[in-house]
Amino acid sequence: MPSHRLPPSLEPNALSQEVDRFRREGLPFIDLTATNPTRCGFAYPEAEILAALAAPGTLAYHPDPRGSRTAREAVAAWHGQGLDPEDLVLAASTSEAYGWLFKLLCDPGDEVLVPSPSYPLFHWLATLEGVEARPVPALAFGRWQVDFQALEAAAGPRTRAVVVVHPNNPTGQFLTTSEWEGLLAFCAARGLALLVDEVFVDYALEPPADRLGSALGTPAPPCPVFVLSGLSKIAALPQIKLGWVAARGAGARALLEPLTFLADQYLSVSASAQAAAADLLRLAPGIQAGLKARLRRNLAALDAALAGRPALTRAPVEGGWAAVLRIPALEPGEACALRLLREAGVLVHPGHFFDIPGDGHLVVSLLPEPFPEGIERAAALLDARAR
Ligand SMILES: Cc1ncc(COP(=O)(O)O)c(C=O)c1O
Known part of the structure; x- marks a missing residue:
């Protein structure tokens, strides 16, 4: 028996299970939870990194x-x-x-x-x-x-x-x-x-x-x-x-x-x-410059997607790699994330994954390259449901 310090169940939650199914079945989706910078299409100074490691x-x-x-x-x-x-x-x-x-x-x-x-x-x-x-x-x-x-x-x-x-x-x-x-x-x-x-x-x-x-x-x-x-x-x-x-x-x-x-x-x-x-x-400063340009571009895309959709707003993004969206709390957060994945092909995190109380928040990463398309699709679906 593993110690009681470990989780009693290692069963993935419903959202992770659905993501696994999408991957298994080769169903396309835009991942707005991606925070692994090495998989977000940045141009790293590869030769210099490899030289440093040598x-x-x-x-x-x-x-x-x-x-x-x-x-x-x-x-x-x-x-x-x-x-x-x-x-x-x-x-x-x-x-x-x-x-x-x-x-x-x-x-x-x-x-x-x-x-x-x-x-x-x-x-x-x-x-x-x-x-x-x-x-x-x-x-x-x-x-x-x-x-x-x-x-x-x-x-x-x-x-x-x-x-x-x-x-x-x-x-x-x-x-x-x-x-x-x-x-x-x-x-x-x-x-x-x-x-x-x-x-x-x-x-x-x-x-x-x-x-x-x-x-x-x-x-x-x-x-x-x-x-x-x-x-x-x-x-x-x-x-x-x-x-x-x-x-x-x-x-x-x-x-x-x-x-x-x-x-x-x-x-x-x-x-x-x-x-x-x-x-x-x-x-690092050169690498950061690439990320900061992406973060700013995606923040502007987020604002463009929210413009004219007053039911959807965002918290100030003072810094970091994520944004918190405020949405009408029409259904439990996980159900909302599942709907976005199945109906809009966009993966987001419900706010409660981060201990944000209630069902009125979603969290998106500002790193992914296809962010503008993903956030527009997500916002369109959320807005249509709010009407
Ligand atoms: C706030 C915060 N601290 C620490 C880490 C983990 O960093 P490390 O890769 O150094 O463990 C993360 C990763 O997302 C993070 O968001």
């Missing part, structure tokens, strides 16, 4: 539990802000780094608070460490705002950390400077750590004026702050498997040693990823 460092094994000094220097230089390579620990991905941080900060049965809606993987990344990731619904007035009263009410004796995504996935919301100050005060008062996922921080589209730049650029925080990022989004290279955690703030240095111990048990970052890190980070 660096001589690939042939040698000099394990360092925090990651090679040269790779950490490259990551520190990428972030700037005076980040010290000694405050960085490399991992194979941010997902792996979350597992390490939950092991570092929590005993089994402890919990972390996650202002929601947020990235759905947190539930399993925490559960697999014996930790509860407790969603704390945000206040939804036009934009989602951290609800400090709800955080207060949710915090208990077993709470160890707060996890925020900046900008968030899927809502695209950046933290504002006042939310940031509030989170620091909240965590410092309760002896909690603050985990800030900044994988999308370079992808600003409609940022609010008072947004926090990066958690790495703020004055010394009064609590331990762990900032997560990686090549998967920064350079749109998820297959390289290189992520990292930067530790800062009061008490963070003392936690670096046990975090290093943890990383030492895995030594999971490949020599080739570390040897290539500096060159790949040099390529």
Whole structure:
């Protein structure tokens, strides 16, 4: 019997089953949930990427539990802000780094608070460490705002950390400077750590004026702050498997040693990823430029599809790779997504996949190349049903 940390059933949900059927039967559809950048038709600098991966460092094994000094220097230089390579620990991905941080900060049965809606993987990344990731619904007035009263009410004796995504996935919301100050005060008062996922921080589209730049650029925080990022989004290279955690703030240095111990048990970052890190980070701005052009084009296509269809609107897309649509809640979210797939040949995610309450939201990725056609088809069907 597998442990109780695993899901009781691994049966795919109805939407995944239908997608599998479409694929098995060769039925065409436009996938507006696609977020794998290597399959979205971007022109990568292929020769340079392959040359970076052929660096001589690939042939040698000099394990360092925090990651090679040269790779950490490259990551520190990428972030700037005076980040010290000694405050960085490399991992194979941010997902792996979350597992390490939950092991570092929590005993089994402890919990972390996650202002929601947020990235759905947190539930399993925490559960697999014996930790509860407790969603704390945000206040939804036009934009989602951290609800400090709800955080207060949710915090208990077993709470160890707060996890925020900046900008968030899927809502695209950046933290504002006042939310940031509030989170620091909240965590410092309760002896909690603050985990800030900044994988999308370079992808600003409609940022609010008072947004926090990066958690790495703020004055010394009064609590331990762990900032997560990686090549998967920064350079749109998820297959390289290189992520990292930067530790800062009061008490963070003392936690670096046990975090290093943890990383030492895995030594999971490949020599080739570390040897290539500096060159790949040099390529990142060019790769990002291609993605940003696509994100802007698709956001404009989304607005064109919503224009003249007042029943359909979207939340501000402050940053990131996704957009949240508001639709009339005429049927359960999954039924709506199934209808769009079967009747319009378009795959979208219902909002509840991301803990958005109710049935009035859909989530689409802004990366896919055929986005304009897909969103027009989806909007036409949703609009016809709303009339
Ligand atoms: C908010 C967020 N964090 C982390 C990740 C995962 O990144 P990695 O590939 O480094 O595990 C994703 C992937 O979609 C994400 O959306």
